[in-house]
Amino acid sequence: MTEQLVIIGNGMAPGRVLEELFEAGNADYQVTIFNAEPRVNYDRIMLSPVLSGEKQFDDIVIHSDEWYAARGVTLHKGKPVIDISRERRIVTALDGTAACYDKLIIATGSTPFVPPIPGHDLDGVITYRDLDDVDTMLEVAANGGHAVVIGGGLLGLEAAAGLTERGMNVTVLHLAPSLMERQLDVAAGYLLEQALIDRGIEVITNANTKQIHGDVGVSGVELEDGQRLEADIVVIAVGIRPNITLAEGAELETNRGVIVDDAMVTSDPNIFAVGECVEHRGQCYGLVAPLYEMARVIARQLGGEDASYTGSSVSTKLKVTGIxxxxxxxxxxxxxxxxxxxxxxxxxxxxxxxxxxxxxxxxxxxxxxxxxxxxxxxxxxxxxxxxxxxxxxxGQNYAGGARADPTAAVAALPDDAEICGCNGVCKGKILRAIEANDLNTVDDVRAQTKASSSCGSCTGLVEQLLKLRLGEDFAIDAVKPMCGCTNLSNDDVRRLIVADELKSIQAVMQALEWTTSCGCAKCRPALNYYLLSTWPGEYEDDLQSRFINERAHANIQKDGTFSVVPRMWGGVTSADELRAIADVVDRFEIPTVKCTGGQRIDLLGVKKQDLPAVWADLNAAGMVSGHAYGKALRTVKTCVGTDWCRFGTQDSTGLGVKLEKLMWGSWTPHKVKLAVSGCPRNCAEATCKDLGIICVDSGYEIHLAGAAGMQVKQTQILCNVSTEQDVIEYASAIIQLYREQAHYLDRIHGWLARVGIDTLRAQIVEDSAHRIELFERFLFSQRFSQHDPWAARAHGRESHEYLPLARIARREAPA
Amino acid sequence: MSTARDQVGDNWLDVGMLRDIPRRGARQVVTPWMPIALIRTIDDRVFAIEDRCPHKKGPLSQGIVHGSAVTCPLHNWVIGLESGQVLGPDSGCVKTLAVRNVDGRLYLELPGSNEDAA
Structure with a gap:
């Protein structure tokens, strides 16, 4: 006997149920479909190519009117169902059309989620769901203008790419820090963002939409941070919600979606559900592959077979041509x-x-x-x-290949195999250069052929080629990689950051082919420093890649409390400052107050949550951060010089204060300590500092590369100069060269041991033009670093850093 | 409508919002039993571990978060967030606690409430 099969919804899932059912040909059903949309079944996932102009609507129709007619299917177009009567087994549409069923399939799909942003109901604010939305977009895009897409997920980005193709200026607003964060890790999200920017699409991440503006039609979008964007159309694509209203009305079991078992049957044995409206084993799906798998299960059961659906693994592909x-x-x-x-x-x-x-x-x-x-x-x-x-x-093409030793693998390459992709240098050319010029090192090959001179990722291959030609005479240079995430050395990374203009940690990791997605505790602080020192004013400091002391602007102690050292310029203080410090100590019950080796006062045992308030009080008395916690200029120690001392030859205190005011706030590869002594008796101990000045009758001796830590190093004399201004210029040039060349965590003496003091003499003493350039670069960089971090935090910046997320009292705890 | 609390059950304590922990960062939760570090990875997973390094009790909530591990700020021990085990050449472990993220709100299962409410 022919049974009545009624389907509510005519999307891709029920379309596939019918195809499978008719193909099997073993079932006898009279089929009736109610479709809320006024048209036949089409391929919804191909809407993006229709929007971008690569396809027409006719191209994406799956089932034409003829298809339904040929199979005796009754299709009610533009008739949304408003009621399911389960006792009588009848569904009724808005216009009163009704149909009885033996079996019912609910395929109501999903509804785009529209967040309650003020202005979301203005004309020109749309979602991206069906052909009507595409038509609206095309209509607006015909006049050009500005489009704002809210949501940087799959659909939002496809809409953005399509609108750009149609000639609009498009901005994508995305709430999360990286695009398509549910499908892509941060590294891929970064590349995607770059690719979209290259196509002229503006991308704003961490974007909180505050309001959509307009009278009747939309005119613009305002973000929480006050930024305003012009908009002739706003497309909201922030997610979908299963459409369960009808099922709820019929008192079927629902949660996020209509709940089905492995047979795709709802809580009513005569009713199936399929597609995006379904919740199966707690999972809702928004992609087409799982919907097809569900459809197959339903079709087989309607044909009288056993079948069950056990969930799907899903894959996602962005449908934007060229990305x-x-x-x-x-x-x-x-x-x-x-x-x-x-x-x-x-x-x-x-x-x-x-x-x-x-x-x-x-x-x-x-x-x-x-x-x-x-x-x-x-x-x-x-x-x-x-x-x-x-x-x-x-990938697939390489699968099954034999694992060979690396030199043999390189030997097996043909002569025209490209070794260096950046400079287009092939194997044959490198081998010929090695033979013709008796090259022995990678540097020689770089100089002769340019291979490995850009990104450096082929260095290993070049080494293998040298080994191939020179045999055991060539010992592969053991360059120490920066960390386990890369084969590149610190020098290479620094060089390439400059050469390739890499300006973010993600950019470095991608361009230099990092082997981890997120780096490690070794490379992240180093990269953060390299970028900060290379691109002052451009690179945004990544606090999560800094050690706690630099993140919290205080020194962590063994018990988790912190120490606070206010700056005392040149080691000089006053009654007012001391009084303010004393008051802070009393007010915050700070247990220990101690003088440091660098002529400062250290407040030890400050609770983390008290730090901003402690700083506010110190700021009020005119004191700023002493950076005792940073890889930065720490202290400038001085003696009293000509002001008071009968042996003093110059104003060592005044010069020390000037140097400290010039250099404070500067981030460096490691800590930097200075001292200025007023005479060769050297009471300020300048000869064991990173940079020391010793005043003499004729002027100033500039010392550097001292240390008094685990290793005691006496300074070396770089040169003598005659004026304070010279000292300032030379000292700044030295610090800047150190900032630009040293490896992260090199003290000045470690760096100097590598480059040699003669290099410094050549670059700073003998080449005055170069010295002045370094000095100017230092001054430029300081424009961005001389902001008191304590003041900013006393005013609430990074407040989350100083407070626990929650405090739980015993009574709140579960019994 | 069911509330988020209903979804996680009574044994779970609301400790705040995911958005209040920086990515690759951590926040502390103070409890009468032990300090807890709530750690958010770059891909928005959240872990709760005892906020005391097995080495010298360093506060792990102050460390650098990379992958699914945190490096202690005191002596650079690396602790795996999933198991609480110390990774690499050192050895030891910290307690781990269950966390649930329900629409951006975080719930912590405290000691003494081990029956899984799921």
């Missing part, structure tokens, strides 16, 4: 998981596999997504990859 992005599975880091990362700076690609127990569990690809489905297949099949792991990341 290849692929994501599948779980890419979160975890200590039981390993990551395999392959970055190619020249090709701007990033590939990352997350591996757990020798199986791929997550895939993120940017720039080259061709192997996505191959990886995804292995993920779904839970295939053991331990045999192929060495070559896995290179």
């Amino acid at each position: 290849d992005v692929y994501s599948a599975g779980d890419f979160a880091e975890d200590e039981n998981r390993e990551e395999i990362v392959l970055r190619d700076a020249a090709k701007r690609t990033y590939k990352r596999l997350t591996i757990e127990e020798d199986r791929i569990i997550g895939v993120v690809l940017f720039g080259d997504a061709r192997d996505g489905p191959w990886f995804f297949q292995q993920l779904r099949e839970r295939r053991d990859i331990s045999e192929s792991r060495e070559s896995l990341i290179f």
Whole structure:
């Protein structure tokens, strides 16, 4: 007997149910479909190509009117169902059209989520869901103008790319710090952002929309931070919600979606649900592949077979022409998981596999997504990859290749194989250069051929080529990598940050092919410093890549409290300052007050949450941060010089104060301590400082590279100068050269041991033009660093740093 | 409508919002039993561990967060956030606690409430 099958909704999921059902041909149903949209079934995921102009609506129609007619299906277009009567098994549409059912399929899909931003109901504020939305966008885009897309997820970015293709100026606002954060890790999100910027799309992350402005039609968008953007259209694409109103009305079991079991049956045995409205094992899906798997299960049951759905692994691909992005599975880091990362700076690609127990569990690809489905297949099949792991990341084409020793592998390459992608240098050219010019080192090869002189990622290959030609005569240079995340040395990284104009930690990690996605506690502070010192005023300090002392602007002590050292210029203080310090000590019950080796007063045992208030009081008395916690200018020690001392030859105190006022706030590779002694008796102990000045009758001796820590180093004399202004110029030039050249955590003596004092003499003493350039670069950099960090924090900046997230009293705790 | 609290059950204590912890950062939760570090990774997972390094009791909430590990600010021991185990050449472990993130609000399961409410 023919049974009545009624379907509510005509999206892609029920369309697929019918295809499967009719194809099997083993079921006898009279089918009736109610569709709220006034048209036939079309491929919703192809709306983006329609928007961008690559396809027409007709191209994306799945089932035409004829298809339904040929199968005897009754299709009610533009008739939304408003009631399901389960006792009588009848559904009724808004216009009164009704149909009886033996089996019912609910496929009501999802509704775009619209956050309650003031102005969201203005004309021209739309979501991106169906063909009507696309038509609206096309209409507005015909006149050009400005579009704002709220939401940097899959749909939002496709809308943004489409509107850009149609000639609009598009800005994407995204609440999270990185785009498509549910599908992409931060490294891939960064590359995606760059690719969109390259297409002229403006991207604002961490963007909180405050209000949408306009009278009747939309005119602009205002962000929480006060920024205002012009807008002729606003597209909201922040997420979807399963559409469960009808199911709720019929008192079916619902949660986020309509709840179904593994047979895709709802709490009523005659009612199935399929698609985006469904919640299965706590999971709601918004992608097409799982919907098709659900559809197949329903079709088979309608045909009288057993079938069950057990959930889906999903993969995502961004449908923007020219931007290849692929994501599948779980890419979160975890200590039981390993990551395999392959970055190619020249090709701007990033590939990352997350591996757990020798199986791929997550895939993120940017720039080259061709192997996505191959990886995804292995993920779904839970295939053991331990045999192929060495070559896995290179993709399907390399799979199964033999593992060879690296020199043999290079030997096997043809002569025209490209070794250096940046400069287009092939193997044959390098080998010929080695032979013709008797080259012995990588530097020689760089000088002759330019290979390995740009990004440096082919250095290993060049070394192998040298070894191939020179045999055991060539010992591969053991350059110490910066950390386990890279093979590059600190010098290489510094050089490439400048050469390639890398201006963020993400940019460095991508361009220099970091082998981890997020760096480590070694490289992150170093990169942060290199970027800060290379790009003053441009690079934004990354506080989460700084050690706690520099993040909190105080020194952590063994018990977790902090110490506070206010600046005392040149070691000179006053009754007012001392009184203010005494008051702070009393008010905050600070247990220990001690003089430091650098002529300062140290307040020890301050509770972290008291720090901002302590600083506010010290600020009020005119004192600022002493940076006793930083890789920065610490102290300038002085003696009393000609002011008081009968042996003094110059105003050592005054000069010390001038140097400190010039240099405070400057970030350096390691701490920097100065001293100025008024005569060779050297009461300020200038000969064991990073930079020491000893005043003599004829002027000033400039000393450097001393230390009195684990290693005691006496300073070396760089030169003598005759005026205070000379001292200031030379000292600044030395510090700037140190800031630009040293490895992170090198003291000046460590750096000097590598470069040699003759280099410094040549660059600073003998080359006055170079010295003046360094001095000017130092002054420029100081324009951005001489802001008292304590004052900012006393006024509430980074307040989260100083307070616990929560305090739990015993009574609040569960019984 | 069910509240977020209903979804996690009575044994879970509301300790604040995800957005109040910086990415690759941490905040402390003070309790009568022990200090707890709530740590947020770059990909927005949140872990709760005892805020005392097994080495010299350094406050791990003040360390640098990288991947799913934190480096102690006192002597650079590295602690895995999932297991609480010390990674690398050192050894030891810290207690871990369960955290739930329900629409950006964080709930902590405290000692003495070990029955899983899920």
